[in-house]
Each structure stands twice: as structure tokens, then as C-alpha cells.
Amino acid sequence: MTIARPRRSALYLPASNARAIEKARTLDADVVILDLEDAVAPEMKAQARAQAVTAAREGGFGDRELVIRVNAIDTPWGSDDLAAVANAGADAVLAPKVSSADDVAAYRSRLSQVPLWVMIETCASLFRLDQIAAAGPECLVMGTNDLAKEMRAPLTPERTAFHPALAMTVAAARSAGIAVLDGVCNAIEDPQVVGAACAQGVEFGFDGKTLIHPAQIEACNAAFSPSPEALAHARAVVAAFADPANAGKGAIRVEGGMAERLHLAEAERLIAVAAAIASR
Structure with missing residues (x-):
């Protein structure tokens, strides 16, 4: 992204x-x-x-x-x-x-x-x-x-x-x-x-x-920088959707809560924001 x-x-x-x-x-x-x-x-x-x-x-x-x-x-x-x-x-x-x-x-x-x-x-x-x-x-x-x-x-x-x-x-x-x-x-x-x-x-x-x-x-x-906690959760969401066991699922459980594909997109955006800040 x-x-x-x-x-x-x-x-x-x-x-x-x-x-x-x-x-x-x-x-x-x-x-x-x-x-x-x-x-x-x-x-x-x-x-x-x-x-x-x-x-x-x-x-x-x-x-x-x-x-x-x-x-x-x-x-x-x-x-x-x-x-x-x-x-x-x-x-x-x-x-x-x-x-x-x-x-x-x-x-x-x-x-x-x-x-x-x-x-x-x-x-x-x-x-x-x-x-x-x-x-x-x-x-x-x-x-x-x-x-x-x-x-x-x-x-x-x-x-x-x-x-x-x-x-x-x-x-x-x-x-x-x-x-x-x-x-x-x-x-x-x-x-x-x-x-x-x-x-x-x-x-x-x-x-x-x-x-x-x-x-x-x-x-x-x-x-305006992603917090460590938010970034950790974002990575957990991305990892969970990348798990082959969750292939094809639109909604999964992540860290005790529900995550949908829209949450995956937001998690990927947050990780990209953190990377852009780090590169600066």
C-alpha cells in the first residue's frame, strides 16, 4: 500500500x-x-x-x-x-x-x-x-x-x-x-x-x-503517529487474515474481538503510515 x-x-x-x-x-x-x-x-x-x-x-x-x-x-x-x-x-x-x-x-x-x-x-x-x-x-x-x-x-x-x-x-x-x-x-x-x-x-x-x-x-x-498498541493490533489483524485457516473468511476473531475485511484494509493502512513515518 x-x-x-x-x-x-x-x-x-x-x-x-x-x-x-x-x-x-x-x-x-x-x-x-x-x-x-x-x-x-x-x-x-x-x-x-x-x-x-x-x-x-x-x-x-x-x-x-x-x-x-x-x-x-x-x-x-x-x-x-x-x-x-x-x-x-x-x-x-x-x-x-x-x-x-x-x-x-x-x-x-x-x-x-x-x-x-x-x-x-x-x-x-x-x-x-x-x-x-x-x-x-x-x-x-x-x-x-x-x-x-x-x-x-x-x-x-x-x-x-x-x-x-x-x-x-x-x-x-x-x-x-x-x-x-x-x-x-x-x-x-x-x-x-x-x-x-x-x-x-x-x-x-x-x-x-x-x-x-x-x-x-x-x-x-x-x-498523529500510530500508537505502539494500535500498530501491534494492526499487525495481529493482518497476520490473522493471512493465516491459511482463515482463507475466504470475511470476518474472523482477533485478540478477543471481531475483525472484518474493512478492518484489514485499515490495519494495512496504519502499518503503511507507520512505515512512512519511520522512513522520514
Whole structure:
């Protein structure tokens, strides 16, 4: 089974901060997102763009996936961002404020063959998730802070108001066969809150989570990696179905419980995920 590269932790860093970019080359995040949008003041946009392009061309990020988040296409900086990053050599470009399949197409037409990731952070996008996911992005990324602002709903640690949006975004991504990342946790200095946020993302079925600080990486990587117990059970399921005594059976007993063929597929996926993480 082929599994896409691990995307457990995706760290946003302002591309206007040269020191942060250099540090990113040493961090244990699976994905580094150089941000030209929310984290950059208007007067720093041009500098941030130039530094992001230079960083992408210089490389040095090892097996980390490098993504550049551009400003929205309808802002004063969007067109220049897209022109600059289209041939910069980043692994992907992240487009904000996407609300329709037409928005996806507009970004796609400006990026040549660069993989496109899109933010799900507007109210309008929630009613077109299946269309957006099917329009060709490689990854959906939750933007819960912007979504909270648009909905005028409090972004509590439990994220109660956003459960439908989170679940439906994951479902849309799975239907389209693409990756999906959870939104950020705004807590930095409270490891319990960060840990709980990562665990919730796992429960919803996300592949990983976007982060705002390096201190969040360790908890995120741990949460989105298969646990030793889960991996051991997965191997037991695979071994049981491989037993000639169970040939042709659709459901068997494994470690005191029932396992069906659908559980075999999930077990094989989990083992492949663990192998991909180990190879990183």
C-alpha cells in the first residue's frame, strides 16, 4: 500500500522572518508553511514574498514538505505572489479564503504544475465542500480562526460550534481521495490544551494539524503517529487474515474481538503510515 508522505505537523512561519525560516530547516515538523498572508504586515508583504522564494530555491529543508501560503488572489498582493511562487520550487502553494470550485480553478490556472492546497475558512465554503475537494487540490486545510470570525462563534477548546464543519471537511477530503489538515490551536504555553486539541483532530480523522509555534510540534507528531498498541493490533489483524485457516473468511476473531475485511484494509493502512513515518 502506498501512503503519501507524513503530514502530522504543519508549522506556519512568517516568511518576513529570515531567522524563523532558517530555524525551520532544523525543526521536526513534517510540513513547513512559509506564510505571506495573515502573519505578515502589509508593509512587509514584498519582503516576505522575496524571502519565501529565495528559501524555496535554496532548499535545505530535507524531507520536510515546503509550502508557501499566498495572499488571496483578489488582494493587492495575490497576483504578484502567484507569479513569484509558481516557479520557486516549493512542494505546494496554499491558497486562502477558497469558497468554490471556481476559486480553485482560478488559483490552479496561475500555478502551472505546482500542487495546490486550499484553506477551508469561509462560511460559503462549507456548503460547497464536495465541489471544492473534487476540483483538484491536493489537500484541504482548516482555517478555524477565520471561520470563527465569519460565523461569530467562540473558538473554545472544545470547538463545539465547528464540529459539523470539521467532520464534513474530512468527509469531503476522503471522498476526493486527498489529504486534510486540522486548524491551529492558539494555545502555546499550555501543553494540556495543545495535547487535547491534537487528540481531537485525530478523533475527527484528520491526517495532521497546522501549528503556530515550534513548541507544539512534539505533541502533534505523537498524536498523529500510530500508537505502539494500535500498530501491534494492526499487525495481529493482518497476520490473522493471512493465516491459511482463515482463507475466504470475511470476518474472523482477533485478540478477543471481531475483525472484518474493512478492518484489514485499515490495519494495512496504519502499518503503511507507520512505515512512512519511520522512513522520514
